[in-house]
Amino acid sequence: MAVSGAAALAAPALARAAPAPATLLNVSYDPTRELYKDYNALFAADWLRRTGQSVHINQSHDGSGKQARAVVDGLAADVVTLALAYDIDQIAARGLIAPNWQSRLPFNSSPYTSTIVFLVRKGNPKRIHDWLDLVKPGVQIVTPNPKTSGGARWAYLAALAFARRHNGGDENRGLGFVRGVYKNVPVLDTGSRGATTTFVQRGIGDVLLGWENEALLAIDEAGPGKLEVVRPSMSILAEPPVSVVDKVVDKKGVRPLATAYLRGLYSEAAQDLAARRHYRPRSATVAARYVAKFPPLDLVSIASFGGWGRAQARHFADGGSFDKIYQPR
Amino acid sequence: MVALAPTAGPPSAPWREPSALPGFSLAFGFTLFYLGLMVVLPLAALAAKPWEHGVAGFFEVVTAPRTLAALRLSFLAAAAAAAANVALGLLTAWVLSRYDFPGRRIADALVDLPFALPTAVAGIALAALYGPNGWIGEALAHLGVKVAYTPLGVFVALLAVGLPFVVRTLQPVLEDLDAAWEEAAVTLGAGRWTIFARIIAPVLAPALIAGFALAFARGAGEYGSVIFIAGNMPMVSEIAPLVIVTKLEGYDYAGAAAVGVAMVVISMVALAVTNGAQIALARRTRR
Numbered sequence: 001m002a003v004s005g006a007a008a009l010a011a012p013a014l015a016r017a018a019p020a021p022a023t024l025l026n027v028s029y030d031p032t033r034e035l036y037k038d039y040n041a042l043f044a045a046d047w048l049r050r051t052g053q054s055v056h057i058n059q060s061h062d063g064s065g066k067q068a069r070a071v072v073d074g075l076a077a078d079v080v081t082l083a084l085a086y087d088i089d090q091i092a093a094r095g096l097i098a099p100n101w102q103s104r105l106p107f108n109s110s111p112y113t114s115t116i117v118f119l120v121r122k123g124n125p126k127r128i129h130d131w132l133d134l135v136k137p138g139v140q141i142v143t144p145n146p147k148t149s150g151g152a153r154w155a156y157l158a159a160l161a162f163a164r165r166h167n168g169g170d171e172n173r174g175l176g177f178v179r180g181v182y183k184n185v186p187v188l189d190t191g192s193r194g195a196t197t198t199f200v201q202r203g204i205g206d207v208l209l210g211w212e213n214e215a216l217l218a219i220d221e222a223g224p225g226k227l228e229v230v231r232p233s234m235s236i237l238a239e240p241p242v243s244v245v246d247k248v249v250d251k252k253g254v255r256p257l258a259t260a261y262l263r264g265l266y267s268e269a270a271q272d273l274a275a276r277r278h279y280r281p282r283s284a285t286v287a288a289r290y291v292a293k294f295p296p297l298d299l300v301s302i303a304s305f306g307g308w309g310r311a312q313a314r315h316f317a318d319g320g321s322f323d324k325i326y327q328p329r
Numbered sequence: 330m331v332a333l334a335p336t337a338g339p340p341s342a343p344w345r346e347p348s349a350l351p352g353f354s355l356a357f358g359f360t361l362f363y364l365g366l367m368v369v370l371p372l373a374a375l376a377a378k379p380w381e382h383g384v385a386g387f388f389e390v391v392t393a394p395r396t397l398a399a400l401r402l403s404f405l406a407a408a409a410a411a412a413a414n415v416a417l418g419l420l421t422a423w424v425l426s427r428y429d430f431p432g433r434r435i436a437d438a439l440v441d442l443p444f445a446l447p448t449a450v451a452g453i454a455l456a457a458l459y460g461p462n463g464w465i466g467e468a469l470a471h472l473g474v475k476v477a478y479t480p481l482g483v484f485v486a487l488l489a490v491g492l493p494f495v496v497r498t499l500q501p502v503l504e505d506l507d508a509a510w511e512e513a514a515v516t517l518g519a520g521r522w523t524i525f526a527r528i529i530a531p532v533l534a535p536a537l538i539a540g541f542a543l544a545f546a547r548g549a550g551e552y553g554s555v556i557f558i559a560g561n562m563p564m565v566s567e568i569a570p571l572v573i574v575t576k577l578e579g580y581d582y583a584g585a586a587a588v589g590v591a592m593v594v595i596s597m598v599a600l601a602v603t604n605g606a607q608i609a610l611a612r613r614t615r616r
Contacts, residue, residue, distance in 0.1 A: 065578040090580055145561065148578045187478045187560045190574070194557075202460040204478070317579060326395065326563035 019053040022257055026057055027077035029064035029150060029240070030193050031214050035277040036081070042273065043264050047257070055257060063191050064150035071096065071245060078249050078258045081242040083150030085109075086308035088243050101243040110239035111265035112279035115299055116151075116158035118230040119199065119208040119215040126206040130232045131162040134207065135180040142205035143185055144195040146315070146322050151192040151211045151238075153316060158236035159209075160315075161300045165234065179325050181209075200227070211238070213278035216293075237299040372593065378586030390587040395563050396572055400588075402480055403569040404595055407548030410487035411495075411541045417488075418495025418540060419533070425496070426503040440496045443489055448553030455486055456557040478560030483568060486554045491544030498540035499533065506532055534610050542603040546596055 028036055040057040047055050060067065060075075064083035071077045072094050080097075082088055085108070091097050102109045120128050126139055134141055144152040159181050163174030189195040192210055196218050199208040208215065212229070219227050242262050249255040264270055271281040275290045287294065305311040315321045379387045390396060425437050443451060459466040459477040466477055476482050506529065514524045552570040560566040569592055576585035 063578070065580075069577065069580070145575070147575045186562075188562055190556060190561065190571070202456060202477070203462040204460070318576070318581060318584065323395070323563075 019051070021054045021056065022254060024055060024057045024078045024254065024258060024261060025076060026059045026079050026081055026261075027067050027071055027075060028059060028061050028081040029067060029083045030061050030191060031151075031211060031217070032081060032240075033059070033061045034217075035274060035279065038273050038277065039265065039270055042269060043261055046264065047260065053257075057261070063148065065148065076248050076252075077245050078252065078254055079242060079244050079262055081240070083238075083240050084153060084308060085239070085241050085302070086153075086312050087150065088241055089308060091245065096245050096247045097243055098246050102241060105242065105262060106266060107282050108239055109241040109243060110282075111242060111262075111270070112240070112274040112281060114211050114213045114238045114240065114279055115235045115297060116155045116210065116238065117212045117215050117235065118232060119210070119218060120206065120228050120230055122226055122228065124228055124230065128207050128230055131159060131166075131177075131181075134159075134184065134209070135177065139184055139207065140186055140205040141181060141184045141207050141209055142187060142189075142195050142199040143209040144192055145188040145190055148190040149192055149195075150240075151214065152195075153311075154211070154236055154238040155209050156315065156322060157302070157305055157311060161236055161304065162232065162234055175321050178321075182322075182325050212280070212294075216278040231295065231297055234298040234300065237301045239302070375586055375589050375593070379583050379590055381583035386583070387587045387590075390584045391591045395567070396569075396588055396591070398564045399567050399569040399572045400591060400595065402483060402566070403549050403592070404599070406480065406483040406487055406568075407491075407545050407551075410484050410491050410548050411545035413484075413488060414491045414495045414544050415537055415541050418492055418544075419499060419537065421492070422496045422499035422503055426500050440493050442493075444493050448490065448551065449557070451489060452486060452554035452557030455482075455489060455554065459485060459558060477558050478566065480559075480566050482558040482560065483555055483566065486558050487544075487548035487551060490551055490554055491548050494543040494547060495537075495540035498536050498543060502533055502536040531610075531613075535607050538603050538607045538610070542600055545599060545603075549592065549596055549599075 026036060026040070036057075036059045040059065044055050044057065047053060060070075060077075062070075064087050067075075067080070068082060068087035068090050071080060071091050080088055080091065085102060088097065088101060092099055092101055098104075105111070118128055118134075120126070126136075127133065128139065133139065143155050146152040146156045156178065159178045160171070160174050163177035164171050166177065167173040187195075187198050187204055189198055192214050195208060195210060196214055198204050200218055200222055207230075208218075212231075215227075215229050219229065242265065244255065244258040244262060246255075249258045265274075266282065268283060268286060271283040271286040272289075275281045275286055275293070280294045281287050281290065302308060302311065305314075313320070379390070382389075421440065425433065425440070456477055457463050459469070459482060461467065461470055461475075461477070463477070466475075469476055474481075476485055510528050511524050514528055519527070550570060552568070552574070555568050556571060559568060559571075561568075561571055569588060573585045573588050573592075576582075576588065
């Protein structure tokens with residue numbers, strides 16, 4: 001920056017030369033790898049065309065909670081694109097991101113969404129069509145551990161949302177149903193991708209409970225006629241949010257670039273990319289094009305659980321409702 | 330350490346064997362510094378962490394049923410796998426050092442593979458093999474034995490990870506064991522069993538214990554290869570390192586460190602016991 005300023009003073013004719021190349025680090029969670037590979041290329045080309053600056057975006061992927069901790073511990077992420085708001089809240093709680101981060105971008109700072117669905121084997125041999133079918137005797141469910149996986153937390157809350165409604169809004173009776181679901185889980189993987197591997201490659205279980213984007217990807221990978229998606233009567237609106245990391249972008253002086261990078265996720269082209277990579281787009285026009293791929297569902301939001309802070313404390317913290325399932329009685 | 334420092338300088342220190350090689354002070358200082366940096370400092374940082382909620386908070390975490398179940402699984406599975414590896418590793422080391430057969434060098438190199446393999450790769454391979462649709466897992470399923478996604482899976486993973494520790498500790502000792510001793514014993518009329526019990530076993534015992542200790546310590550802390558095959562069910566097949574990771578996932582640094590400290594203490598006690606056994610054995614052999 002200082003160099004280009006000096007050049008502008010010394011030789012005005014050179015001021016219009018290309019600015020120094022910039023780099024961004026996008027710290028994200030596991031299943032977004034392919035999406036951001038595509039989007040980074042799209043954004044870099046667009047940015048170069050608009051500003052003349054070439055930009056290289058590095059991406060890092062791992063479990064959402066682990067990535068948030070890495071940023072807290074000093075990983076210099078310019079932007080974070082994680083699985084749930086709770087993880088970004090944790091970074092904000094340590095002063096790296098402004099407390100109001102989720103209201104800075106449209107749609108709760110979540111440019112794409114997903115939901116929790118069932119993935120079953122060809123022909124749906126156990127006839128699993130809705131949540132109640134999960135607690136039938138002899139049904140084995142594969143889903144990751146909510147304590148270590150963001151997607152699994154969404155899945156747990158989706159089951160609870162159904163059970164609450166099924167029990168006339170009684171959350172405690174709803175938790176009894178959720179307990180029944182997890183009693184049918186023979187393997188708790190630590191992350192979503194691990195659970196998919198257990199279900200698809202190892203052949204464990206009758207139904208995989210997890211991200212819609214992961215289920216659609218698994219169908220792509222397995223080839224036609226091996227797996228089917230079952231969408232239950234209701235589920236949860238999973239909003240994977242994004243934010244710039246204020247402390248880092250201000251120090252590096254890349255706030256305009258980082259902000260443009262995240263805003264670009266809401267563009268029609270990026271929304272189309274997201275839809276192709278199995279995320280539900282926010283844009284109504286793009287959603288209309290993909291309505292067959294993403295049929296409208298009855299979805300409840302995290303707000304119905306009092307937000308992530310309350311949901312985390314009540315269900316996933318040590319001694320929370322999830323731990324109680326496995327406590328010896 | 331501090332008490333020793335003033336006497337460390339002069340070469341006439343009574344506790345030091347005279348040596349022809351110069352540079353003792355420098356080497357000694359570096360050793361202390363390096364051990365401090367690599368071992369003592371991280372352990373001290375760990376030991377400082379778990380007291381956020383006081384001593385009571387520490388014990389609450391460590392004595393929670395789920396933590397206890399995980400610690401029990403990690404250390405028992407590590408002990409069982411290390412014991413099995415002592416027997417199997419002795420056989421392997423014996424064959425590799427006593428017999429010459431085609432492909433011996435290849436077999437010898439294969440022993441090191443678990444060292445070189447990233448543990449996650451070993452875990453995925455084992456899960457694929459022992460899973461219900463894997464080669465071995467499918468056969469065992471007919472016999473009603475489930476390995477993958479049970480505590481038995483933890484044992485199998487630790488068996489694979491621990492083998493080279495035992496073999497590589499035993500091999501040099503076996504190779505140094507002079508066949509003349511055994512030949513002398515034969516001329517004196519000793520049977521095979523007597524030779525093994527009176528000549529080979531006493532020489533091997535310290536190395537067997539050292540191999541056991543190495544395999545045990547490694548197994549207790551093993552994470553990468555185990556989580557893929559364990560099933561990770563709380564109270565059943567959840568290992569202690571996974572409890573640590575789970576607590577970190579919940580931003581519970583103090584709780585994670587508490588379980589870490591508990592693991593270090595148990596490991597140190599176990600190593601002290603095996604070292605004690607080694608010293609006692611060495612004394613008996615010398616007699």
